[in-house]
Amino acid sequence: MMKEKIAIIGGGLSGSLLAICLAKRGFKIDLYERRGDMRKGKAEAGRSINLALSTRGIEALNKVGLAEQVLDEAIPMNGRLMHSIKGELTFQPYGKEGQFINSVSRSGLNIKLLELADAYENVTIHFNHRCVNANLDQNIAIVENPEGKKIEVKADIMFGTDGAFSAVRTEIQKTPRFNYSQTYENYGYKELEITPGPDAKHLIEKNALHIWPRGEFMMIALPNPGGSFTCTLFLPHEGKISFEHMETEEQVRNFYTTYFPDALKMMPGLVHDFFANPTGDLVTIRCNPWVYKKFVLVGDAAHALIPFYGQGMNCSFEDVKELDEIIEQHYPDWDLICDTYQEARIANANAIADLACKNFVEMRDLVGRPDFMHYKHVEHDLAEHYPEVFKSQYSLVTFATTPYSYALAQGFKNEALINYIIEHKLESELKNSDVMLPLLKDFLG
């Protein structure tokens, strides 16, 4: 039996992973990527340089045998390390002993995926091919080749993995009764750098995600191999303290002197980078359905998240993993495959979008407050003493593959329980299972 011909529009993280999964199943795959071959050039400006890889992403990479190799080059981050204005440090572990997330290079990972995809005889990668349009009823994508000529790409199944501003989705948006929303934060972000120390040593704790929470804004930093950190400043576009008031070198330097004095010392390129690097936007995109006829959206094209739960890539990889498992189960019934896929994923994508929005407030503000630190201690102790019954929302999202929608719902129950414990001053009873087990049962049922 002749297997279907498949076109994948977009060769970023999701598209290249999907190409590998489908190649393993013997499909004939053509992958079209807007940009040039990143194995030969440098990464595009304005994309995040490193990303936090956690369980969902690792499980997906495992399916194509890449997890071990990727983790070998990653830097474990055991928790959040908060920097106060005075330079005091506070640490919050992400999970139990031995649980961590992993700082990985976006371009490094993308290159690994493209190399593996390219190694399959049944995969052809077309770089510098930009999708500009589609004829959804005839399984055709219109793609502009490097000579500027528009060519018709036709396949039995067409995947749109072309990111938050997906050209494929733009066409699907024109079909009847398509539900769609794009919501921008009033914040922008800018990538900056903390330089390596002598001998490529990290100047601050290597195995942590650093946060400088300042209430209405914040900076974070993730470690890179070679001793540097990639910092991201999240700041309102407009208002008293905002990007619109960072027009001169002096304004930027004063801002850092006032709010991030400890970091400033390690950021010699600050002023240059601040004006050289673009200011990015933060957008949440939701849509429904993800499938129109033979066109299927995967990854950011279906659900763009803001980055505050570190789940954008992990969620997209999980899309691919689940899609692959559904193909395993229902092939060759593509209608059933597509229906099952979107049924399984849409609610979860909406849940992690909600969680990411909620986490922004937590990161930029709450983590700097003593009452929140206390809350996190109680949560941590519950997870430690009652591991079978209590799991924090963070660990359900990050160190498990239970559906995001379950993590969202369970989080509300956890919150009620922890607030009850604090209100009734039961912290001293946390190890007393005679008191705690009935409570856990009441609240978490």
Place this chain on the structure above:
Amino acid sequence: MMKEKIAIIGGGLSGSLLAICLAKRGFKIDLYERRGDMRKGKAEAGRSINLALSTRGIEALNKVGLAEQVLDEAIPMNGRLMHSIKGELTFQPYGKEGQFINSVSRSGLNIKLLELADAYENVTIHFNHRCVNANLDQNIAIVENPEGKKIEVKADIMFGTDGAFSAVRTEIQKTPRFNYSQTYENYGYKELEITPGPDAKHLIEKNALHIWPRGEFMMIALPNPGGSFTCTLFLPHEGKISFEHMETEEQVRNFYTTYFPDALKMMPGLVHDFFANPTGDLVTIRCNPWVYKKFVLVGDAAHALIPFYGQGMNCSFEDVKELDEIIEQHYPDWDLICDTYQEARIANANAIADLACKNFVEMRDLVGRPDFMHYKHVEHDLAEHYPEVFKSQYSLVTFATTPYSYALAQGFKNEALINYIIEHKLESELKNSDVMLPLLKDFLG
């Protein structure tokens, strides 16, 4: 001083009312309307034939001296009249004695507004001119004239009043950081007719809005002059009982025989109309901002509502009224006018969009349930006995001009109060102000 030149894109209800308001202020106005002159032709298929005009809309019409004339031809509806499957009738008044909403003809009202606008020397109406594009940075709308030629329309201020699928908004959607959502109900709607009786008499109660609530679907009917009613059937697109299963005349007749037997007798054209009339979609559209440079969205172009609170036109007319008052106050500072306008209206448009969604469940399902009837009785008694302190959400929306967002918030408080009264079986105390006044104070603050 030379007053600004203003272009209005869209000559429906909002656009023509806006033209009159601005004409009275002496601006030079060009109004572009996609359709032909409806004073000479027939109304477009697929738009609702009649609408419920209430206080907000009346106040706006008052500003241009049209309220009395419009109300003269309207049919008052004092409340909802529910039809059970067995043909039993139940009545719920909309407000106090003498409070009612008004069934008016959409095309009749639109024609009146166009005639009045046309009577101003400083207004030029261009029919059969369809906006296809815009150059937002240069105050230009590209409009196709009846000969199919694209012309550039340039003015100092450009208003987009071109409805839910606004071409002006489509251009604004391409600007950075535009927040946008379109959400479709899984329901469609179809307009049908109950014929006049002998001597143009109404065959069922004339002064009511009729509802046939059937849980997952419903039909409603609004009276027309001449004895007919325009019915609207709201039914899921897909599923067991849905439009997809209404493919044969027999299926339609059986469906009406089973669920609407009393109405069927008065609907001789049912089968013909069912297949001749289009099935409409129900969409809620929200966006933010409503202003980009000199382009300003008004009415459905800024906020498409589903029709279940009868506020689509009323909300749009209120946009125009408030905009006109803001111009009065801040002219000639157009930046301040635009900012004040969207600041004032966006939250209210979101609130009425929420209320309209909530009311769909109430109309198609709850109104047919005895416990809900009881709830409405308690609410009605509270409004009757404590008119200074208690106002129902419906009356805040329909018989007042308090902000929709206030009505939304107040509704939640009312609900808690009424549920408390019912739970504690305090119905016999409703007239006892010693019991009620403290309760009202507790719940409504």
